[in-house]
Amino acid sequence: MDINKLLNNKDEKICVVIPAYRVASHIENVIKGIPDWVWRIIVVDDKSPDDLAARVESLKDDRVDLIRHEHNQGVGGAVISGCNRALELGATILIKMDGDGQMDPAFLPEILEPILTGTADFVKGNRFGRLESITRMPFHRRMGNLFWSFMAKLGSGYWNVFDPNNGYLALDADVYQRLDKKQLHPRYFFETSLLVELNIIRAVAREVPMPAIYAGEPSSLSVVQVVTTFPGLLISHFLRRVWLQYFVLSFSVGTIFLSLGSLMSLFGIIWGVVWWYRSITTGIPATAGTVMVASLPLILGFQMLLQALTLDVQSIPTEPLSKITGLRRARIQQKSDR
Incomplete structure (x- = not known):
């Protein structure tokens, strides 16, 4: 054209x-x-x-x-x-x-x-x-x-x-x-x-x-x-x-990954900071189980947030929104058919 x-x-x-x-x-x-x-x-x-x-x-x-x-x-x-x-x-x-x-x-x-x-x-x-x-x-x-x-x-x-x-x-x-x-x-x-x-x-x-x-x-x-x-x-x-x-206009798998990832990461950070502070003030090292309670949610939460980011990258709009789009395409098609 x-x-x-x-x-x-x-x-x-x-x-x-x-x-x-x-x-x-x-x-x-x-x-x-x-x-x-x-x-x-x-x-x-x-x-x-x-x-x-x-x-x-x-x-x-x-x-x-x-x-x-x-x-x-x-x-x-x-x-x-x-x-x-x-x-x-x-x-x-x-x-x-x-x-x-x-x-x-x-x-x-x-x-x-x-x-x-x-x-x-x-x-x-x-x-x-x-x-x-x-x-x-x-x-x-x-x-x-x-x-x-x-x-x-x-x-x-x-x-x-x-x-x-x-x-x-x-x-x-x-x-x-x-x-x-x-x-x-x-x-x-x-x-x-x-x-x-x-x-x-x-x-x-x-x-x-x-x-x-x-x-x-x-x-x-x-x-x-x-x-x-x-x-x-x-x-x-x-x-x-x-x-x-992700929460008002739509609800998708990305919403789930984002929600769970945020909650798990936040829990891991808070738990880790609290027990780190206790270890510093008391001089008693945290147990391996306590460390795992902090690190496992952080790792899983981070992975979920990465997946949410991947879905966000893949959800780029592809179909034009304008109500005039159809008229423009029809106009081009008519001219190409002549």
Whole structure:
């Protein structure tokens, strides 16, 4: 199927959302680089202190819809405002691009193809999909992204997504409507929280390899900010996902392994600590039986938790959720039969 025909299909209303803050020097080129087949471009001025809004308005592009926040809401808050506006206008596909010029619009067709062909609900760029992209990435970003990628896989349950922090993404509008918007983080944890909420509703996610573009600009994320805020946010969203997926919305073998594994591991740890403390304070070594009472539940509990993790990896959503998926597949089938 010719991707250009899908992109220019009048039934699809593709909307690009650009959260913008302190990117006045880049925003004009970013908007000019967006292809003509994009139906709307929504720029969200997140209380930027520069002349960003004036530069956007000077372009005189009829596709552009400018939203101006009275208070800075963060990148997540800006994206949510833009997506909500796109839904009001009637968009069928939402694309998030940053305003700093790091996201090449040439990859838009590749990002959109899985959604347009009815094989995915959500698509992200993957900066680790090509070796040359990895070698170009600054070392500290590479290490930080690799570590956080693994943690985000665990938190979101999308084990097939290798670059969860990549903000270049496309999302079916119908699927976005089903999300619990209150759970989407308003700032830099937005992408990860979005993945968690998408997995809770069982949306299908895909990735598209693309290069990372760096022009020497400093990252707006500090190491202190990441270390002090991200772990707590990830744990809370992980617990929310596990609770909903394994105890509220469904009950499976994974639920049993997770429950028994957690209880047995907790018992083994508590029992071992108590008797270790008694041995230290009394000077009397614990008996072999006492040690076994602690170690056996720990070993079995750990094995059960590993099995629960394996089942979680295998339970990645595979069937697209969007109600428009069937229409897209039928449309392609009709054209292929001609």
